[in-house]
Amino acid sequence: MxxxxxxxxxxxxxxxxxxxxxxxxxxxxxxxxxxxxxxxxxxxxxxxxxxxxxxxxxxxxxxxxxxxxxxxRPETNIPDSPLISQACNWEEALLCLNERISTLYQKKERQVKVFITTGSHQLESIVHSPFAGMARFIVRVLPEGCLVQKCQDLGIHPRDILAMQGPFSKDINKALFKFYGADIVLTKDSGLAGGTDTKISSALELGLEILLIRKNxxxxxxxxxxxxxxxxxxxxxxxx
Missing domain, CATH: 3.40.50.2300 (Response regulator)
Known part of the structure; x- marks a missing residue:
């Protein structure tokens, strides 16, 4: 079996x-x-x-x-950049988000825009975190009704929910990051097939901070x- x-x-x-x-x-x-x-x-x-x-x-x-x-999927070769922070798991990612959002919030004196490309997985821990009040979360999920509903139930505004099927090209990622005025891109290493390289290169060209969750x-x-x-x-x- x-x-x-x-x-x-x-x-x-x-x-x-x-x-x-x-x-x-x-x-x-x-x-x-x-x-x-x-x-x-x-x-x-x-x-x-x-x-x-x-x-x-x-x-x-x-x-x-x-x-x-x-x-x-094979791990992605990550470029050496001070804009990239890496975490081994969600606990580390939350700690890093807390630090980066707090710093940017004080610097920009406005809500920090976090573009989440990890889907709805562990979204509860993000929106219920201590730093949630300092951030605006833009979430990209698969175009499935249950996932969109989950985001709404967690308090994500419909304007900040992107129901799209990837992987996405560098140009599409760059356009979306720019349109939403992202400050931080939260992503995971899903390999070349998952478009990790295009997400990172797009964010770097825009000068955005990246938080990458590595593979366990x-x-x-x-x-x-x-x-x-x-x-x-x-x-x-x-x-x-």
Missing amino acids: IILLGETPAAREISEHLQNRGINFIKKSAWIGKDNLTLPSVIVDISHPSSDKFVSLSQFCKQSGVPYLRLE KAGYGLIMNNIDELITWIDENILK
Whole structure:
């Protein structure tokens, strides 16, 4: 049995592959605890790359002796710039946002505009943070009604919600950052396929500060960088 984690396009592609080959699997949006795993033969994790839970999941798999596969895009080469701050997780990102927003708020004497390209993930922790009153958040999410509604329920004004499907070109990113008058761009390292390089280069050309959330490192399991590699492993190890 395969436990497939994730609601990403890659997860949907893997689902179709498994169905076409008649492989039994259970699809979950995310891992929420070991009680949901009933002795699977393998866990294939294609969940959101900014999820912090997969580190503890990999540790659980190691302790339980369950094969763990994680699809990860290669890390982006980040240019050396004083405008770029990096965080290893959301806790560090919130601390960094607090420091940068507080500094810019005192300097500019107005709300600091933060352009969020990490979607709705962990948005609650941002809008409910101590620094929220000093900032205006512009959020870019996938064009799905539930995500737009989530942003509105959290108090994001409709004018500050961009429901768009990426990845985006450098010119589009630059135009959006400029249109909204962004001061800080919050993004995650989702690799070249996720457009991390174009977001960073666009922001740098505009002289904007960038807060980049780097990838977490799993301590156990097989890390694969593309879908074909993962499918090949499944064919060779599950269908053999």
